[in-house]
Amino acid sequence: DAGVIQSPRHEVTEMGQEVTLRCKPISGHNSLFWYRQTMMRGLELLIYFNNNVPIDDSGMPEDRFSAKMPNASFSTLKIQPSEPRDSAVYFCASSLEGGLVEQYFGPGTRLTVT
Amino acid sequence: EDKVVQSPLSLVVHEGDTVTLNCSYEVTNFRSLLWYKQEKKAPTFLFMLTSSGIEKKSGRLSSILDKKELSSILNITATQTGDSAIYLCAGQGGSEKLVFGKGTKLTVNP
Numbered sequence: 001d002a003g004v005i006q007s008p009r010h011e012v013t014e015m016g017q018e019v020t021l022r023c024k025p026i027s028g029h030n031s032l033f034w035y036r037q038t039m040m041r042g043l044e045l046l047i048y049f050n051n052n053v054p055i056d057d058s059g060m061p062e063d064r065f066s067a068k069m070p071n072a073s074f075s076t077l078k079i080q081p082s083e084p085r086d087s088a089v090y091f092c093a094s095s096l097e098g099g100l101v102e103q104y105f106g107p108g109t110r111l112t113v114t
Numbered sequence: 115e116d117k118v119v120q121s122p123l124s125l126v127v128h129e130g131d132t133v134t135l136n137c138s139y140e141v142t143n144f145r146s147l148l149w150y151k152q153e154k155k156a157p158t159f160l161f162m163l164t165s166s167g168i169e170k171k172s173g174r175l176s177s178i179l180d181k182k183e184l185s186s187i188l189n190i191t192a193t194q195t196g197d198s199a200i201y202l203c204a205g206q207g208g209s210e211k212l213v214f215g216k217g218t219k220l221t222v223n224p
Contacts (some may be wrong), residue, residue: 004156018121029117031210032151033210033212042214042216042217043202043217044212044214045212045213047210048210048211052211055209055210056209056211059170091156091157095210095220097210100145100146100162100206102148102159102214103159104137104159105150105157105158106156107155107156108156
């Protein structure tokens with residue numbers, strides 16, 4: 001079975017450019033999570049969706065960040081305009097709805113903004 | 115605000131040693147505590163704990179939750195170099211959100 005799929009795996013861009021990260025959750029999972037991991041702050045939840053609906057976006061750092069989930073098998077996280085402090089590894093995770101279930105993580109996208 | 119704190123932040127041991135990693139949590143409407151192992155890429159799931167005092171075990175790894183002390187430990191016996199990783203602890207409250215600690219970086223030297 002394919003796990004969570006993320007693309008691209010690496011992204012290097014210049015400050016001010018738009019960046020779009022993509023995620024395909026595990027088939028049948030109806031909760032999807034976007035995380036950001038840095039050395040300083042660890043692994044932080046940015047936003048999560050349940051049945052394609054955003055439930056909690058309180059972790060989204062500012063208006064430059066936006067996320068969508070147009071259908072059950074695809075989600076995007078967009079940063080516009082990007083800044084050097086956005087450099088981090090961005091993980092997508094998915095799980096079955098219900099709460100007491102583990103989240104499965106994708107391989108991550110390493111973003112570098114110069 | 116919910117918070118998870120792990121200690122130590124890093125640990126260096128020799129192969130064969132036994133290690134104990136600590137996690138304390140302050141999570142509103144606490145429901146579960148999860149442990150993940152992160153090598154060079156994505157975190158992979160180890161354990162989910164919901165009840166105090168019941169040990170979960172997988173090979174040389176084991177974990178237990180103490181809801182009175184708001185804490186959990188992860189034990190690894192007879193460590194191997196392949197156990198070198200960052201171990202993450204996460205608390206889950208009333209929603210599906212997980213709040214992660216900063217992790218313990220374990221290095222096992224041959």
